[in-house]
Amino acid sequence: MNYSLDTLYEAYRSMKLIREFEERIRAEYQQGKLPGFIHMYRNQEAIAVGACMHLGNEDYISSTHRGHGHCIAKGCDIDDMLLELACKQEGLCKGKGGSMHIADMSKGMLGANAIVGAGPPIAAGAALTAKTLGNGMVSMAFIGDGASDQGTVAEALNLAFVLQLPMIFMYENNHYAEFTQNPKPDGRIAERAGAYGMPAVTVDGSDFFAVYETVGEAVQRGREGGGPSAIEAVASRYYGHFEGDAQQYRDAGELEASRAASDPIEKFLADARCSDLENSRIDEIGNDIQNVLDAGVERALAAADPTPDQLYTDVYVNYRGESA
Amino acid sequence: MSKMTIREALNLALHQEMARDERVVVMGEDVASRESGGVYGITMGLAEKFGERRVIDMPITESAIIGAAGGAALTGLRPVAELMFIDFLGVCLDQLMNQIAKFRYMFGGRATTPVTIRTMIGAGAGTGPQHSAILYPLLVAIPGIKVVAPSNAYDAKGLLAQAIRDDDPVVFCEHKAIYTEECEVPDEPFTIPFGKARTVCEGTDVTVIAFSRMVLFAEEAARALVSKGISVEVIDPRTLSPLDDEAILTSIQKTGRLVVVDEANPYCSMASEVASLVVEQGFDYLDAPIKKVTAPHTPVPASPVLELAYVPSVAEIEAAIREVVAY
Numbered sequence: 001m002n003y004s005l006d007t008l009y010e011a012y013r014s015m016k017l018i019r020e021f022e023e024r025i026r027a028e029y030q031q032g033k034l035p036g037f038i039h040m041y042r043n044q045e046a047i048a049v050g051a052c053m054h055l056g057n058e059d060y061i062s063s064t065h066r067g068h069g070h071c072i073a074k075g076c077d078i079d080d081m082l083l084e085l086a087c088k089q090e091g092l093c094k095g096k097g098g099s100m101h102i103a104d105m106s107k108g109m110l111g112a113n114a115i116v117g118a119g120p121p122i123a124a125g126a127a128l129t130a131k132t133l134g135n136g137m138v139s140m141a142f143i144g145d146g147a148s149d150q151g152t153v154a155e156a157l158n159l160a161f162v163l164q165l166p167m168i169f170m171y172e173n174n175h176y177a178e179f180t181q182n183p184k185p186d187g188r189i190a191e192r193a194g195a196y197g198m199p200a201v202t203v204d205g206s207d208f209f210a211v212y213e214t215v216g217e218a219v220q221r222g223r224e225g226g227g228p229s230a231i232e233a234v235a236s237r238y239y240g241h242f243e244g245d246a247q248q249y250r251d252a253g254e255l256e257a258s259r260a261a262s263d264p265i266e267k268f269l270a271d272a273r274c275s276d277l278e279n280s281r282i283d284e285i286g287n288d289i290q291n292v293l294d295a296g297v298e299r300a301l302a303a304a305d306p307t308p309d310q311l312y313t314d315v316y317v318n319y320r321g322e323s324a
Numbered sequence: 325m326s327k328m329t330i331r332e333a334l335n336l337a338l339h340q341e342m343a344r345d346e347r348v349v350v351m352g353e354d355v356a357s358r359e360s361g362g363v364y365g366i367t368m369g370l371a372e373k374f375g376e377r378r379v380i381d382m383p384i385t386e387s388a389i390i391g392a393a394g395g396a397a398l399t400g401l402r403p404v405a406e407l408m409f410i411d412f413l414g415v416c417l418d419q420l421m422n423q424i425a426k427f428r429y430m431f432g433g434r435a436t437t438p439v440t441i442r443t444m445i446g447a448g449a450g451t452g453p454q455h456s457a458i459l460y461p462l463l464v465a466i467p468g469i470k471v472v473a474p475s476n477a478y479d480a481k482g483l484l485a486q487a488i489r490d491d492d493p494v495v496f497c498e499h500k501a502i503y504t505e506e507c508e509v510p511d512e513p514f515t516i517p518f519g520k521a522r523t524v525c526e527g528t529d530v531t532v533i534a535f536s537r538m539v540l541f542a543e544e545a546a547r548a549l550v551s552k553g554i555s556v557e558v559i560d561p562r563t564l565s566p567l568d569d570e571a572i573l574t575s576i577q578k579t580g581r582l583v584v585v586d587e588a589n590p591y592c593s594m595a596s597e598v599a600s601l602v603v604e605q606g607f608d609y610l611d612a613p614i615k616k617v618t619a620p621h622t623p624v625p626a627s628p629v630l631e632l633a634y635v636p637s638v639a640e641i642e643a644a645i646r647e648v649v650a651y
Contacts, residue, residue, distance in 0.1 A: 060399060094432030101430040110398060111431065115422050121388045122423060125395020125403075132349060132377060132401060139395075152418070155388035162383055314433030315467050317491035320519045320566045 001213055003273055011053065011208055012277070013285050015045040015265050018069045020286075021078065024293045025068075025085055029243050033301055035087050038099045041069035042238035043206065046264030047172050048073035050211030051140060051231075054219040060108040060126035060139040062119030064172075065100045067112030070142055076104045078292055082300035089306040096306070096314065117150025119143070120169065124156045127165035127228075138222035140168040146177030148189045157196045157230070166222035168215065169193055169230040172205060174237035179249050186234045193230030205233030206262040209273065236262035326511055331503040333477035334366050334442075337484040338404065340513045342374050345402060348488055349378045352389055352406030352442075356381040363408060364444070364503055386416035390441065394424040397439035397493070404488060407443040409451075410459045410497065424493045425468030440487040441495045445473070446537055446587055447619070447635050448501030452626035458536075458588040458619070463495050464565045464597070470518055471564040473497040475539035477507045479562055482516030489515060497564075499537040519566035523575075527557035530581040530649050533572055533598050534560060538585040538617075538636060545641040554649055564594055572598060573606045580611035581648045585641055590618040612651035615644040 022042055028034050041048070044066075052073035055061065063070040071081055076092065084091030085099050092104050103111035110126060113119045123141035130137035147153055148171055160167045171189050175182050187202040194200030199221070203210040211233055218229035236258040240247045247255060268274060269282070328336070342348045350370055354362050356379045361368025371379040382389050386407060393405035407416065420441070427435045447456040463471045470492055474480040480498070487494040524534075524543055534542035539560040546556035557575050561568050576582055582602055586595035595616040602614060617636045625631055 060395075062395075092432065093430060093434070096432050097430040101426075103431040103435065105398070105431065105435050110395065111427070113423075115418055118391070118418055118423055121391020121419055122395035122398070124388060125392035125397070126399040127395075128349075128351075128380075128392055129396045129399040129401050132396075152387045152391065155385040156391070158383055159385055159388040159392060163380070314429050316428065316470070317436060319470075319492075 005276060008274055008277055009281065009285065011049055011212070012268060012282065014049040014053070014073055015208070015268065016285060017078070017289050018045045018048065018072045019265060020289045020293060021072060022068055024297060026243055028297060034085055036098050036100070038085070038243045039066040039241065040239040040243060041066050043259065043262050043264060044172055044174060044235045045069055046208040046211050046268065047170070047205045047233045047235060050208050051170050051215045053212060054216055055108070055138070055140065057107050058135070059137050060110055060123060062110045062123035062141045063112045064119065064142050064144050064147065065112055065114050065116070066144065067102060068099070071102055071104065071109055071112070074109045075107045076109055079296045079299060082296040083303055086300040086303065087305070088300060088303040089310060090303055094306060094310065094314070116144070117147035117152045120153050120156030124159050124165055124167060127160065127167040128163065130166050131163070136223050138166040138168060138219055140170050143169060143171045144177070145171065145173040145175065145182045145184070145189060148192070157193055160228040161196045161198050164227040166225070167228040168218045168222060169228065170215070171230065171232040172235055173232055174235045176237050176241065178241045179245070187232065190230055190232035198228045198230055200230035200232070202232040202234060205235035206264040206267055208264055208268045209271065325508045327506050328477050328509050329504050329506050330474070330477045330480045330498070331365060333481035333509050334484055334498065335361070335368055337481045338367065338370060339373065341485055341488040342370065342378065344513065346378070347400065347402045348404060349380060349396070349401050350404045350406070351380040351382055351393060353382055353384055353408055355379060355406055362406065364500065366442070366498070367406070386412050387419055390416040391419035391423065393439045393441065394419060394427070394437060397437045398427060398435055402438045402488060404440045404442060407441055409455045410443045410445045411454045411457050413459060413462065420469070421466055425466050429468060436491050437493050438491045439493045441493070443495060443497055444500045445497045446499040446501055447624045447631055448537070450626070450628055450631065451500070453623040456624035460495070460497050460564055461588050461593050461597070464594065465592070468493065470494045470566065471497065472518065472562065473499070473536040473564055474562060475502065475536055475560050476505060478509045479516060479522065481509050482514050483562060485513055486515040486518060490518070497536065502537050502540065505540065516562070518563045519568050521559050521561045521568035521571035524558035524560050525556065527555035527579065529555045529579060530557070530583060530645055531575040531579045532556055532558045532583045532585060532641070532645065534558060534585040535564065535594050536587065538587050541636065541638045542585050542641055544638045545645060548638070548642060549645060554645060556645060567597070569601055569605070572601060573609070576602055576606045577609045580609055582610070582614045583617060583641065583644045583648055584614065585617045585636055587619055587636060589621055590616065591621060593618055612648045615648050617641055617644045
């Protein structure tokens with residue numbers, strides 16, 4: 001497969017943006033400037049980017065509680081995301097969602113989800129909308145290896161196959177379900193999905209090109225009425241389950257080795273297909289990202305909190321006495 | 325106007341709303357069945373008329389049905405999903421409680437989820453412990469969803485049309501023991517606004533607030549007590565969330581006495597909720613203690629004899645009314 005320079009720069013920019021966005025919010029969080037819980041996506045960037053580069057604003061994704069990368073890859077505005085992570089009233093969700101429930105309907109991003117495995121039925125509903133309207137859109141559910149064991153995921157796999165929905169089950173197997181190592185061998189998750197009748201493959205999730213090409217086929221199949229697909233992207237979780245988890249349950253040697261072997265950005269830049277990328281342009285992209293983040297963080301931290309009356313708004317479109 | 329049963333009224337409302345808005349889809353187990361139209365025939369004829377693109381049979385997979393209905397509503401459809409029996413909430417509650425109900429709030433008001441979930445409630449059909457519960461109090465406690473429970477064909481048709489056109493998630497509770505109740509219903513489409521109670525009969529001595537099938541029992545008790553010189557006002561709130569607090573308080577202000585009848589189990593029921601409302605906001609109106617008539621704190625038994633004892637009876641309602649009037 002041939003890649004244009006534009007595509008390569010775009011892929012690099014998205015992965016780098018996710019990486020630097022997260023390193024910045026991690027630093028802010030450690031200083032107590034961001035509330036709640038945050039879950040880092042580092043070293044899984046090639047999955048979100050390789051997958052979402054095939055999707056437009058009218059396509060849908062459901063995300064997980066490790067969702068910043070999915071948001072950025074799907075095109076959510078960085079400033080609005082930072083405002084939301086800071087739980088400010090101008091945030092993407094007016095500060096009522098925060099990191100674990102961030103969403104952006106205008107970008108087809110149907111929400112991070114703090115209930116593990118809850119996203120796939122919702123994404124199946126979005127795929128049902130696409131199928132019913134016949135508009136050629138597809139829906140993608142991001143699913144962790146922990147979530148792959150949930151009954152909701154099995155139900156969504158079955159429904160998507162029975163109804164032949166334009167849907168992609170995008171598994172990210174980072175080998176840890178919270179603090180517990182996933183006992184399944186790599187490929188078992190895809191095998192399970194395949195048992196429902198849909199094409200299912202396993203790819204190296206730290207290899208942007210492998211993810212991009214595999215997802216491309218699945219998305220095309222969905223758009224052409226070929227039904228659902230499943231992809232297990234094998235990855236490595238760099239940081240702990242949530243920020244602040246020191247991963248004492250992991251062997252230090254194994255952790256360091258896995259971190260070094262699975263950096264998707266290093267692999268990407270070292271790939272022969274990227275040999276024509278110019279260092280000056282790469283640096284420029286990095287500098288632009290730092291500028292965007294500096295400005296965004298400054299604005300987010302200075303922005304107004306929700307006012308107390310906003311506690312009561314947005315529960316319903318209209319609760320009392322409405323006649324449609 | 326035509327005389328029709330609740331079953332016919334619901335079926336007509338579905339036909340009319342599907343014809344009115346092509347974003348309306350019906351989904352669930354057996355809903356497209358041409359022979360039966362679902363377990364109780366509510367979706368009869370829809371698949372023939374609107375096709376299986378919009379009337380979608382689904383596997384027995386309640387989390388996926390409810391979750392997909394929520395996802396479809398978020399993305400532009402107006403799904404009417406069937407949760408066959410409300411007891412099946414146990415296998416899909418997350419999708420309703422943590423997902424559908426919270427989408428709008430946790431996404432900062434930038435999501436709209438116009439989904440209707442039709443479900444069957446109640447004892448009286450011999451369906452035993454796992455097909456007969458009321459459970460709507462669980463849902464009324466959840467912010468972000470509306471809960472409706474009609475007691476007659478007129479309300480069933482108008483409220484279902486409103487539920488489908490409503491931009492918020494609505495759980496529509498159909499009592500399976502009253503599907504054949506008949507009354508005059510407009511043939512043309514109409515809606516009934518949520519949060520507006522119906523005064524079933526006017527009275528001056530005591531107010532009876534009743535829900536779903538219990539409205540019919542309360543009405544029967546009220547008729548029986550006319551000859552005893554007791555004037556009973558029966559009010560059917562029709563929607564449980566939002567609840568028409570004002571209509572309830574206005575009636576208590578007039579009568580000074582309250583009996584609440586709810587087929588739910590007694591703790592944290594609609595009976596508890598109405599009693600709490602009146603104690604908190606209408607204490608000065610009361611001339612007697614409030615009486616709650618509910619099912620006992622037990623599951624619904626399969627034995628027809630025990631089931632009959634489980635469901636609040638007309639006699640129990642009459643006795644409760646006499647007690648508060650005699651106080």
